[in-house]
Amino acid sequence: MDFTIQNVLVPVEHGYQTVDVQIAGNHIAAIAPSLEVVGTAIAGDHKLLLPxxxxxxxxxxxxxxRGLIRPVPLELWLAELYDFAPLEPEQVYLSALGTAVETLLSGGTSVVDHLSLIPGRELETIAAAVRAYQEVGIRAFIGPLIQDESLTVGLPSAGKATAHAPYPRSTAATLALMKEAIARFHQPDTGISILLAPTGIQLCSDALFTGCIELSHxxxxxxxxxxxETKAQQLLAQEKYGCSAVEHLQQLSYLGSRTxxxxxxxxxxxxMNILAKTQSTVVHNPLSNLRLGSGIAPILKYRSGGVNVAIGxxxxxxxxxxxxxxxxxLACKLQNNTQAAMN
Ligand SMILES: [Zn+2]
Structure with a gap:
């Protein structure tokens, strides 16, 4: 459909400019003052045009x-989250639908969904989210949330020997599942992309990271x-690898411009320097970090250190x-805290 938005404001350095925007099919054909109207004219007066x-x-x-778990530190919060009964695929569809709508209404046109999978119904889970995102028409990057170690492995042991239950799905089975998900759902042309998304160093083996790197290639x-995300994860990395989590991920070749x-x-x-050098992206989640008391990521420092930063x-x-x-x-305001900027 062709249309022209007239007299809309766009931000320019130190102010705003009034422009028209021509849309031809799915593309922005032109943005400039006083354009010829193509297709339907839409009044943009007193509105702001943003990317x-x-x-x-x-x-x-x-x-x-939403709103049900007390604001406790991540490790305790996760234990409460795991206590909820698994969802039905129809519920996954509805929550993806709600996420898509709320994202669109707050100016988002793409969502990265690190999607929790229903045990034993993993592909159905992904299919339900894909259906929701396609119905709404938002671009979605779905990263099925995978791990191959049980929840208690994710805590530092402080030198105490602890027995952990094995994770119910093997690393090989998880990677096979991802292969199937890619074959069935990865269709960037239709707005749906699959990401390889091992949950983090706290719950994933090197074999899982390496398998994901291979599939990514x-x-x-x-x-x-x-x-x-937390201080506990920093301690865990030292216990598990004898070096920092970032150093370990770099050794595995997990870091790069697609990470x-x-x-x-x-x-x-x-x-920070490793993330800058490898062109990896930090995703800052300020509200979540404040709610769980995880800390304030010094984003200004990362930016001046050359790290690419996104917001979630x-x-x-x-x-x-x-x-x-x-x-x-909130991300912008939080960085006005001088201490966070200088950390
Ligand atoms: Zn998360």
Whole structure:
């Protein structure tokens, strides 16, 4: 459909300019003052034209636990999250639908959904989210949330020997599942892309990371994980690898321009330099980090250190909304804290 938006404001340096915007089919054909009207004319008076924002990290199915979990630290919060009964695929469809709508209404045109999978019904889960995103027409990057270690492995042991239950799905079975998901659902031309998204160093083996890297190369896919959301994860990395989580991921060749990493609250200077050098992206989730008391990521410092930064809402259970403008606003205001900038 062709249309022309007339007299809309666009931000320019130190102010605004009034322009017209010609849309031809699916593309912006021109943005300039006083354009000829093509197709339908739409009045843009007193409206601001902004680029489509990207919600670079969320978990759509957490909409069902929105506002329900107390604001406790991540490790305790996760235990409460795991206590909820698994969803039905229809519920996954509805929460993806809600996430898509709330993202669009707050200026987002793309969503990165680190999607929790229903045990034993993983492909149905992904299909339900795909259906929702296609119905709404939002661009979605779906990263099925995978791990191959049980929840208790994700805590530092402080030198105590602890027995952990094995994770119910093997690493090989998880990678086979991802292969199937890619074959069935990865269709960037229709707005749906699959990401390889091992949840993070706290719950994933090296074999799982390596398998995801291979699949990423074979199918030209992006990688997405949580990274150093809490101080406990920083301690765990030292226990597990004898070096920082970032150093370990670099040794595995997990980092690169196609890799985005949610949180990164607890990077040291060397970690920051590695992320800059490898052109990895930090996804800042300010509301979630405040709600769970994880800390304030020093984003200005990362930016001046050359790290690419995106902004996300994180799931509604750690944010209480999916309002992307709220996250962007808070991200900007939080960095006015001089101490956070100088950390
Ligand atoms: Zn998350």
């Amino acid at each position: 489509g924002f990207i919600n670079a990290h969320t978990h759509s199915s957490e909409m069902w636990q 074979d199918h030209n896919l992006c990688l997405h994980s949580h990274l150093l 985005s990493l949610a949180h990164c609250v607890w990077l040291n200077d060397s970690d 809402c994180d799931g509604a259970a750690s944010n209480d909304s999916q309002d992307l403008r709220e996250a962007i606003k």
